Amino acid sequence: MAHQYKVIAAGKPVAEAEKALIMIHGRGATARDILTLAPHLNVSDYALLAPQATGNTWYPQSFLAPIEENEPWLSSALENLQQLTKEVIAAGIKKENIYFLGFSQGACLTMEFIARNADKYGGAVAFTGGLIGPAVNTANYKGNFEKMPVFIGSSDPDFHVPVTRVHETTKVLEDMGADVTTIVYPQMGHTISQNEINEVNRLIFSK
Numbered sequence: 001m002a003h004q005y006k007v008i009a010a011g012k013p014v015a016e017a018e019k020a021l022i023m024i025h026g027r028g029a030t031a032r033d034i035l036t037l038a039p040h041l042n043v044s045d046y047a048l049l050a051p052q053a054t055g056n057t058w059y060p061q062s063f064l065a066p067i068e069e070n071e072p073w074l075s076s077a078l079e080n081l082q083q084l085t086k087e088v089i090a091a092g093i094k095k096e097n098i099y100f101l102g103f104s105q106g107a108c109l110t111m112e113f114i115a116r117n118a119d120k121y122g123g124a125v126a127f128t129g130g131l132i133g134p135a136v137n138t139a140n141y142k143g144n145f146e147k148m149p150v151f152i153g154s155s156d157p158d159f160h161v162p163v164t165r166v167h168e169t170t171k172v173l174e175d176m177g178a179d180v181t182t183i184v185y186p187q188m189g190h191t192i193s194q195n196e197i198n199e200v201n202r203l204i205f206s207k
Helices: 031-035 073-090 105-116 163-175 194-203
Strands: 007-011 019-024 046-051 098-103 123-127 149-156 179-186
Touching: 007 031, 019 031, 019 073, 019 105, 031 046, 031 098, 046 073, 073 098, 073 105, 098 105, 105 123, 105 149, 105 163, 123 194, 149 163, 149 194, 163 179, 179 194
Parallel strands: 019 046, 019 098, 098 123, 123 149, 149 179
Antiparallel strands: 007 046
16 A cells, blocks of 8 residues: 655745755644654744644564565655655755655654665754664665755664664665764653754754
């Protein structure tokens, strides 16, 4: 089964904005949920675009499960992000002014999407997430980020995302040319902290 293609828009209209932030919600959440983060970010002049997972879940199993157990949902989710990115570019927003942000399952999807389609976008944020699969398979990834800033924040421990996968993800993205800032917070829990918000505003949304 494939996801329906549904995107909730907020912020500045795409036709009038120079920058766009694609915001990807976590498992069991909604596009409208992830959009509530926007007032805390320096994105007041951005077009905000949040795709909605059918059934509120991008793929059914853990992100560490064998890829085939998360198909066809995973491929459909990645295709939806690809379509949305193309639409943003077609609307006139330059690739280097497109940003990505996700939380938890949405952060994993964000990391997987940008690694499969590495390019010099504006930046990317993963609030607790890592590349998808039982092991990192670099054969799936292509392109070069050309120093694109990436922030990955996570907790040690985190019930859903092992710290080892966070560090593996950091290395893959750095090897592909990204300028990655990774912060692992002791005992933070599966959430988004004020410190992370401050860091992404400083590192990603400060331009």
